Amino acid sequence: MTFSDLGLSPKVLSAVSDAGYTKPTPIQAGAIPHALLGKDVLGIAQTGTGKTASFVLPMLTRLEKGRARARMPRTLILEPTRELAAQVEENFIKYGKNHKLNIALLIGGVSFDEQDKKLERGADVLIATPGRLLDHRERGKLLLNGVEILVIDEADRMLDMGFIPDIERICEMIPFTRQTLFFSATMPPEITKLTEKFLHAPVRVEVSKAASTATSITQRLVKSGNKPWEKRETLRNLIKAEDADLKNAIIFCNRKVEVSELFRSLLKHDFDAGALHGDMDQRARMQMLNNFRDGKLRYLVASDVAARGLDIPDVSHVFNYDVPIHAEDYVHRIGRTGRAGRAGKSFTIATRSDTKYVDAIERLIGAKIEWHDGDLSTVTESEGEEQPRRGRGAPRRAGRNDEDRKDRGERKKDRHAKRDEAPEIAREEQPVAEVADIAERRARKDAIRSENERKGSGNRHEQRGDARPQRDRPGRHREEDDATVGFGDDVPAFMRIVAKV
DNA sequence: AAAAAAC
CATH class of the missing domain: 3.40.50.300 (P-loop containing nucleotide triphosphate hydrolases)
Known part of the structure; x- marks a missing residue:
C-alpha cells in the first residue's frame, strides 16, 4: 500500500x-x-x-x-x-x-x-x-x-x-x-x-492503541524530600547522572508557578533550558517550543500543555518533577519519549506525600515502577517551615545551598519589588517583542525549510539529530550575554515576573 | 488540585 x-x-x-x-x-x-x-x-x-x-x-x-x-x-x-x-x-x-x-x-x-x-x-x-x-x-x-x-x-x-x-x-x-x-x-x-x-x-x-506505556520506555521512580530545593537538587543530580544518554528532555511540573520557578533555577545552574506553560506570552510559547524542537534548547520545563499531542520527535528523556495527580496524565507525559520505537527514559520524582498518586499510576499501567536508587523508606519528610540548613554561625559552603538561597531570595525580592520593577518592564517590552518576533519568524521559516529538505530520507529524527548544533553542557560557565537562551539579547517579561498566584 | 482556552 x-x-x-x-x-x-x-x-x-x-x-x-x-x-x-x-x-x-x-x-x-x-x-x-x-x-x-x-x-x-x-x-x-x-x-x-x-x-x-x-x-x-x-x-x-x-x-x-x-x-x-x-x-x-x-x-x-x-x-x-x-x-x-x-x-x-x-x-x-x-x-x-x-x-x-x-x-x-x-x-x-x-x-x-x-x-x-x-x-x-x-x-x-x-x-x-x-x-x-x-x-x-x-x-x-x-x-x-x-x-x-x-x-x-x-x-x-x-x-x-x-x-x-x-x-x-x-x-x-x-x-x-x-x-x-x-x-x-x-x-x-x-x-x-x-x-x-x-x-x-x-x-x-x-487504530490499535499503542501499548499504553510503550515497552521502549524505561520508567523509574526517584525518591526525594518534599522541599522545593530538595526536589530541584534531586532533579539536577539526576540530569547530570543521565548526561551521557540524554539528548533532550521535557521536565513536567504540575503547576505553572513551578514551571517558572524551576525554569529560572535551571538557568541559574547553567542548564540549557526553556519553559512552556499557558500563562506565558504566546510568542514566547511558540519560540520556546520551536527552539526545543530545533535542538537549540536541551531541556523544556513544561506544564501539561505539553503533555499531549505536541509533535516533538525524539525526546530522549521525560522527567516528572511532580507526580501527576491524574494517572492518565502520566501516560501522556511519558509518551513524549520512546516515540517511533526508539528507546526513551522517564524518571518521576516522588516524595512521601505522592505515594497515593504513584499507587494510582501503577494501578493504571498495571505494573510496578522500579525505584531508581532506593525507595522512600529512607527519606524523612519534615513538616512545617523548617528551612534548609544555613545556620548563622556555621560557615556556609559556596555552591548548592548558596545558590538555592539566592533562588529564594530572588523570589522574595521579585514579590516585593514588583511595583518598582514595573516601569522597567514596560520600557523593555517593546524591543523584546520585536526581537522575539523576528526570531520566531526565522525559527518558523527554518522549521519549514528543514522539513522540505528531508527529501529522500524517510527518517527525520536522524537528520535532525545530525544537524543539531553543539549544545551547552550543564556546569559550563556561560557568558552573561547568552544567559537568556533562545532570546537574543533581551529577557522576556515573563522571566522577570513571578507568575501570578 | 491543576491545566488548558477569549477579551
Whole structure:
C-alpha cells in the first residue's frame, strides 16, 4: 500500500513524496479514501499515529475545486490548544505547497487584526481554538455557513478542558450538509453522545492503541524530600547522572508557578533550558517550543500543555518533577519519549506525600515502577517551615545551598519589588517583542525549510539529530550575554515576573 | 488540585 493507492490528487502526492513519505500509516490508509468520498469519519487514534495527515491530505485534494469567499471559510479545524493549532497549520503549509490556499490560524494570545485580514481575504482553511473562533464570530467578522468540511480534533481532550459546549455551539452554526471528520484518542460516553449528534453515518476507523506505556520506555521512580530545593537538587543530580544518554528532555511540573520557578533555577545552574506553560506570552510559547524542537534548547520545563499531542520527535528523556495527580496524565507525559520505537527514559520524582498518586499510576499501567536508587523508606519528610540548613554561625559552603538561597531570595525580592520593577518592564517590552518576533519568524521559516529538505530520507529524527548544533553542557560557565537562551539579547517579561498566584 | 482556552 502506497499513498498513490488512496485517491489523493497529484499535487498532494507530490508534496507527500517531497516530504519523504511513501507508506501511509494505518489511520491514513483507513481514513483518507472515505474522507475523499465526502463521508463522515470517526477516527479513534492517538497522536503520533499520523492522524493529522489523515485529514490534511484529503482536505487539500477536496479544496482544489472552488474558491473561498470573504469571511466565509470553506473548511474549519478545531484544536484544543494553540500549539496544536499551529502544528496543523504547519502541516497545511508543508503538504499544500503546490496549492494556492489561504490559511488562517485563529488562536488566542496574538493580535486580532492580522487574523481578521486573512478572514477578509477569504480562507480556504481555518484552523482555530474555540475561544478565539467564537470571539471573531461574535464580532460579526466570521460566517460559518460556507464551511464544507469540519474537523474536530482531540475531542476527548476538548472534553477534559470543558470545551464541549463551545464545540456544540460551533457545530450548530455550520450547515448539516457539511462533511465532518472527528478524531479522539478515547471514546468516553460524552464523546460518543457528541458523535451521535453531529456525525452522519460515519465510517469508524480505529487504530490499535499503542501499548499504553510503550515497552521502549524505561520508567523509574526517584525518591526525594518534599522541599522545593530538595526536589530541584534531586532533579539536577539526576540530569547530570543521565548526561551521557540524554539528548533532550521535557521536565513536567504540575503547576505553572513551578514551571517558572524551576525554569529560572535551571538557568541559574547553567542548564540549557526553556519553559512552556499557558500563562506565558504566546510568542514566547511558540519560540520556546520551536527552539526545543530545533535542538537549540536541551531541556523544556513544561506544564501539561505539553503533555499531549505536541509533535516533538525524539525526546530522549521525560522527567516528572511532580507526580501527576491524574494517572492518565502520566501516560501522556511519558509518551513524549520512546516515540517511533526508539528507546526513551522517564524518571518521576516522588516524595512521601505522592505515594497515593504513584499507587494510582501503577494501578493504571498495571505494573510496578522500579525505584531508581532506593525507595522512600529512607527519606524523612519534615513538616512545617523548617528551612534548609544555613545556620548563622556555621560557615556556609559556596555552591548548592548558596545558590538555592539566592533562588529564594530572588523570589522574595521579585514579590516585593514588583511595583518598582514595573516601569522597567514596560520600557523593555517593546524591543523584546520585536526581537522575539523576528526570531520566531526565522525559527518558523527554518522549521519549514528543514522539513522540505528531508527529501529522500524517510527518517527525520536522524537528520535532525545530525544537524543539531553543539549544545551547552550543564556546569559550563556561560557568558552573561547568552544567559537568556533562545532570546537574543533581551529577557522576556515573563522571566522577570513571578507568575501570578 | 491543576491545566488548558477569549477579551
